[in-house]
Each structure stands twice: as C-alpha cells, then as structure tokens.
Amino acid sequence: MGKFTIKSFAPYSLNYLIYIQNAFISSKNEVPKFPSHETAHWGLLEEEHFRESYKNVWVEMVRRLSQNSLTDHNGILVTEQTLFRNLFKAGEQGEKGFEESRKSFYAWFSSLTGQLTIEKAADHIMYYEIDIYNKVSSTIYHHDDRTNQELLISLIYDECLFGVSTGYSWHSIVSLKDIFLDRKDLVSIITERWNEGKT
Structure with missing residues (x-):
C-alpha cells in the first residue's frame, strides 16, 4: 500500500x-x-x-x-x-x-531570522493549526494505492508578483501571506491543484 x-x-x-x-x-x-x-x-x-x-x-x-x-x-x-x-x-x-x-x-x-524562521513559523501553522496533512490527505485523489505520493510545498517569505506561482499539481508554492492571512483557502487550493493534475 x-x-x-x-x-x-x-x-x-x-x-x-x-x-x-x-x-x-x-x-x-x-x-x-x-x-x-x-x-x-x-x-x-x-x-x-x-x-x-x-x-x-x-x-x-x-x-x-x-x-x-x-x-x-x-x-x-x-x-x-x-x-x-x-x-x-x-x-x-x-x-x-x-x-x-x-x-x-x-x-x-542563512541567519536565524531567515530560512529557519520562515520554516518554523509556517510549519507550526500548517501542521498544528491547519492540520494540513490530515485535511489534504483525506481530500486528494489517490491515483494508485500502491505508489508513494509526495506533495512538495515550497515556502516563500513574500508573494510572487512577477512570476507564475502555481507550480505543478504535486508542488505548491505557498507564501507567508497565504499561511497567515489566507489560511482558510490554503487546503482547498492545494487539493484542487493536486486533483486536477492526478485525474
């Protein structure tokens, strides 16, 4: 499995x-x-x-x-x-x-106020407050029960205004704004993108 x-x-x-x-x-x-x-x-x-x-x-x-x-x-x-x-x-x-x-x-x-702070702040909200793992894993389409599937989340400290921020179905790019201000939509955005790419 x-x-x-x-x-x-x-x-x-x-x-x-x-x-x-x-x-x-x-x-x-x-x-x-x-x-x-x-x-x-x-x-x-x-x-x-x-x-x-x-x-x-x-x-x-x-x-x-x-x-x-x-x-x-x-x-x-x-x-x-x-x-x-x-x-x-x-x-x-x-x-x-x-x-x-x-x-x-x-x-x-590379300092304590950079990468480490971004990851710790984001992880706390995503995994403890939003419970992203359970919410995403229960709503995504599992293409093949025998295959290991990984969702990659790239955390960025501010919004991407000049690039295309959507990524691929298995790779979501999430800004601190998404996590702190738009968290109610985060799970649905990630799962919709995953499901569109996996069906």
Missing part, C-alpha cells in the same frame, strides 16, 4: 528570487518591501526586460524544484549563477550587483 507524504521547506532559489523582486519594486519607489535598502546600484534589468526575465527564471527554477527538490541547496546561487544573472545587466555593474545581492541575501536567509 502506498503512502502520502508532505515535504515543506523554504528553498534558497525561490526566496532569492522574491528578494530580488522586492529589491526591484523598492528601487522603483513603489510600496517598500524587504529588502528596502538602496539597490539601484545593483544593475537590475530595466522594467520591461526585468519582468519577462524574472518570469522565465522563476518558471525554470519551479520546474527544477518540481522534478527534484534536492536541486536547491545553500550554494545554488553560485552553481546556477548563469540563470540568476539573467536578471542583471551585462557588464561590471550587473556582475557586482549580483555578487552584492547574493551576499546580502545569504546574510539574511
């Missing part, structure tokens, strides 16, 4: 992309988002190119994570820097900007 499992974690790759998205928004003097410090010198692409490049990089990273969550690790911004550099201008400014953004992101995300 197969079993259903849920794996949730806050990936470096997607949270870095949210970090860059928010830096871009903050640099345009829109609603301040974290990080809101001066990032104009990072050499991010101009708006019309940035949004399209961002969407492409996001889709590619979601695809890779959906195929194998182990592709994400604390060195991904180095091993996959060619992909992430697509968000920055060519030349020295973009090169230096990428390096600075990478170091700034790691200083936050």
